[in-house]
Amino acid sequence: MEPERIEKARARAAEMLEAAGIALTDAERESMEVADLGLGELERQGVEIVVYVNNDRYCAKELVLFPRQTCPEHRHPRVGGDPGKMETFRVRWGKVRLCVPGEPAERPAARVPEGSEDCYTVFHEVELGPGDQYTIPPDTLHWFQAGREGAIVSEFSSPSRDETDVFTDPRIRRLPEE
Amino acid sequence: MEPERIEKARARAAEMLEAAGIALTDAERESMEVADLGLGELERQGVEIVVYVNNDRYCAKELVLFPRQTCPEHRHPRVGGDPGKMETFRVRWGKVRLCVPGEPAERPAARVPEGSEDCYTVFHEVELGPGDQYTIPPDTLHWFQAGREGAIVSEFSSPSRDETDVFTDPRIRRLPEE
Numbered sequence: 001m002e003p004e005r006i007e008k009a010r011a012r013a014a015e016m017l018e019a020a021g022i023a024l025t026d027a028e029r030e031s032m033e034v035a036d037l038g039l040g041e042l043e044r045q046g047v048e049i050v051v052y053v054n055n056d057r058y059c060a061k062e063l064v065l066f067p068r069q070t071c072p073e074h075r076h077p078r079v080g081g082d083p084g085k086m087e088t089f090r091v092r093w094g095k096v097r098l099c100v101p102g103e104p105a106e107r108p109a110a111r112v113p114e115g116s117e118d119c120y121t122v123f124h125e126v127e128l129g130p131g132d133q134y135t136i137p138p139d140t141l142h143w144f145q146a147g148r149e150g151a152i153v154s155e156f157s158s159p160s161r162d163e164t165d166v167f168t169d170p171r172i173r174r175l176p177e178e
Numbered sequence: 179m180e181p182e183r184i185e186k187a188r189a190r191a192a193e194m195l196e197a198a199g200i201a202l203t204d205a206e207r208e209s210m211e212v213a214d215l216g217l218g219e220l221e222r223q224g225v226e227i228v229v230y231v232n233n234d235r236y237c238a239k240e241l242v243l244f245p246r247q248t249c250p251e252h253r254h255p256r257v258g259g260d261p262g263k264m265e266t267f268r269v270r271w272g273k274v275r276l277c278v279p280g281e282p283a284e285r286p287a288a289r290v291p292e293g294s295e296d297c298y299t300v301f302h303e304v305e306l307g308p309g310d311q312y313t314i315p316p317d318t319l320h321w322f323q324a325g326r327e328g329a330i331v332s333e334f335s336s337p338s339r340d341e342t343d344v345f346t347d348p349r350i351r352r353l354p355e356e
Contacts (some may be wrong), residue, residue, distance in 0.1 A: 021199035024309050052334065058334055086235050129201075131202050133231070156236055156334060
């Protein structure tokens, strides 16, 4: 991504965090991750991430989603002695539709991003608003999409090893190329 | 503690959380822990706790401190294969003075609660405001006190085993008696 687009996305996400009363340090704002996952359509598929802490025992982040922005389907596989990252999503602001394996929603509110239909395979939908949370077991496919206003989600989890994430979309690169 | 005092403290803490834009479910509000630690002076020594998640891999809580309320000095010792709880405090609202081992503050802002002078032994002071955070290593003595407006602190950590906490004050009972 061009530095200019990254900066614009950071500013937009920082504004949403501020409006929700979530304080960041300058360093956190400047190092915020803007992940378009190599798809080149950030506003449709991507996520903005502030990592608060990620050590060998636990991890905590703030995830920002723009309106209708979708974090594409993926899972966190077993890596050595780690059975796979386990994570709890807690919505702080806005609405999120979280999709996991199970009975597909009869009337899904989340919409699969156009052109990526083959890359979404789980459709059991959980709707989460402020104060709601959901824990995703290790190695379980999931994807999530913000409602029309966007969303802010606190993620509490076991340690993050983003480079080992497995996305359903083979075009996705989790980390930007060096 | 009398049920009436607990209810009053819960309502007060819930009001602070709401004012800070932190949403709780009704169940979380009703099960909020009000810990006077058996000392019977909640407003001076104690803490209000909402546990979001506590599983065998990680834990996340919101801690509420009333103005000048102090969470007394304690540590999280090794338990079996666990080297002791490691925790990251992130201030969401208000100010906190966190005291840990090290060079004592020359002009401490935190005041040891009157009558409990013998039960506080570490005085290296870290002042934390909104967006600031600090990670406390396992098995390390610490205590913390809110500023004059109170404080809200997100705690991200390895699993919590409150019953094994070791407090410096021998009068303290971490969990209420059954």
